[in-house]
Amino acid sequence: MKKFARLFIALLLVCIMTIGAAAAEITVGIVNNPPSESGYREANVKDFEAVFSSENGYTAKTFYSLKNDEQLSAAQQFITDGVDYLLISAAETTGWDAVLASAEENGIPVFLFDRMIDCDESLYAAAVVSDMANQGKLAVEWLIAQNLTEYKIIHIQGAMGSDAQIGRTGALDKQVAENDNWTIVVQQTATWDEAEAKKIVESVINSKEDFNIIYAENDGMARGAVAALDDAGITHGVNGKVIVIGFDCNRWALREVLAGTWNYDGQCSPFQAQVISDMIKILEEGGTIETKLVISEEKGFDAATITQADIDQYGLGE
Amino acid sequence: MKRFASKIKWSKYTQLLKTKWSKYTQLLKTKWSKYTQLLKTKWSKYAQLLKAKGRKHAQLLVPLLSILLIAVFNLLRDPSFFSVEISKNNLDNPVLTGNLISILNGASELAVISMGMTLVTAACGGQDISVGALGTIAASVFVKILRDGQITAGTIVLAFLACCAAAMVFGAFNGTLVSVFKIQPMIATLVLFTCGRSVAYWINGGATPTIESPLINAVGSFIPGCPVPTPILIVIAVGLLLGALLRFTTLGLYTQTVGINQRAARLNGINPTLIKLASFLVLGLCCAVAGCISASRLGLINHETMLQEIEMDAILAVAIGGNALGGGKFRITGSVLGAYAIQALTITLYAMKVPSTDVKAYKAIVIIIIVVISSPVVKQAISRLWAKVKENSQKKKEVAA
Structure with a gap:
């Protein structure tokens, strides 16, 4: 009986969360490196916080780590939580296939930003990266x-x-x-x-x-x-x-x-959030993303x- | 007749001369033997003293040997490695330049931290692996205060004192975990090792904040008019202060006692908890000094790369310095020499233009050699070999006799 009660509560929680997510706001799970890494990362994190804010109609869940395995489990957690979109700047380029496949199964589009991941192109919706x-x-x-x-x-x-x-x-x-x-x-x-x-x-x-x-x-x-x-x-x-x-x-x-x-x-350039936000808007309106690989425009001074x-x-x- | 008389006279003279001569020689002999006796006793005394001193200084043999090894290698490779010159820097001040200066200057942070690390090692029988993070936190406080106000000599002193206080708080945190809760030092300091750099980031809230002022330049590189890099002077000052602390107080003796046998120390009225805590406080101060040097060098603090991997180098310096990593006897001079040996190795590799990808491998090879030579097994083998050689030569002497 106790077990059943626990299961029931857990199910109830999941339902509440999915209902909450289904409400007007778009939930995004952001997996990034910590802002203390560099001036670049600091600006990158701030950029994403600014664009994916509640004023812009988003609920952002964030996770920051320099370690690939921690990032992987966080991404998996976001998938389990049922986010609408998953945004990843991976610490390492390898080891992501299983997580990305699981996101695909759950119908969660994945955006890569800042860094590429070594995987099949079909596993992500788009990549916005620096060259x-x-x-x-x-x-x-x-x-x-x-x-x-x-x-x-x-x-x-x-x-x-x-x-x-x-x-x-x-x-x-x-x-x-x-x-x-x-x-x-x-x-x-x-x-x-x-x-x-x-x-x-x-x-x-x-x-x-x-x-x-x-x-x-x-x-x-x-x-x-x-x-x-x-x-x-x-x-x-x-x-x-x-x-x-x-x-x-x-x-x-x-x-x-x-x-x-x-x-x-x-x-x-650490400013990739707006490009990704625009793409998400396209997907929300039922459109498709034409270019999978977007390279941030960068110059020298x-x-x-x-x-x-x-x-x-x-x-x-x- | 006349001739005969002269002969007698002659014989008399010779007789006299002979007796006198024998007297003199006798005297000389006795005196000589006295002198030699004296010399012998004195010599044996000196020899004894020398031996005793040698035993006391034997610990420094390994770091000195490793420095010598690197020096001889460089001498063979390129004698100009050692040239030191006075030139003018871009601010038009006379400054000393050369590889030797680079080594002494570049090793400053490591030298200061390894001084404190020696004390912690001696008292606790373990190492603090959070020194890099702690130094960065201290430097972060230093930079934060200087950025909030104007940079004057007064605010620099204030910022330094504040950063010392912060470092001592975190040092006390480590020290409490080790001394009161009796956690292994490496595990206790793992906490700060993991989160320290994030703490440093929170304090400043920016990734690479900068501080720019001629005064900061004077702290981190050169005081106008003084050709010796300031960090070298700071290391000397810290060394003298710490030396005085150990010489004129019982801290050194107590630290050693606690390190060798904690129970015996307690029975003799020494409080091991207090001594361990004190060693962490001293290490905290050392980290604060190192952090301030590092931040002042370039007027910039990067929380992720500042004092990178210095904990490993500091532990290595303590080991090369011949200190027992399990606690007990220690010599700070040894650790400082060890720190300079490590820096000399790095600068040598740079001067040799070793490819970036291979640097760590070369460093590892040299370190393996130094550590193996200083290991107890090799030391015992060498002393056994030496005893055998001595014995053999003695036997040969006996046979010859």
């Missing part, structure tokens, strides 16, 4: 446009194997391999750590090797590299000896670009052309 390789390509194209006679590069990489590292390294490696006047003085990972980036550049300066470009795969590491240049009395930025390139467009980094102490900052308005619009953090 890290394109960010690297834009930066390299900007470098080519500078028309230097020689490119001697200190390349500071992010955590090896991460999406951003692979994408941003790829374009540069290709260009260096194909051109004789492009050489890599040193290529080393600082695992996104600013202090480590400073040590790497210091070691190059101590070895007295010549270089004229610093290609750091995020803003923090570029800042560390610049600190090493400052300590050694090497000029940088516009009219300086060394060209400084960073990525992510933190607001403080864009201010450095505006001041001319850095030369270029590549954007990594050059010290010569950047304006305060750019910083206000595209800068992340404060």
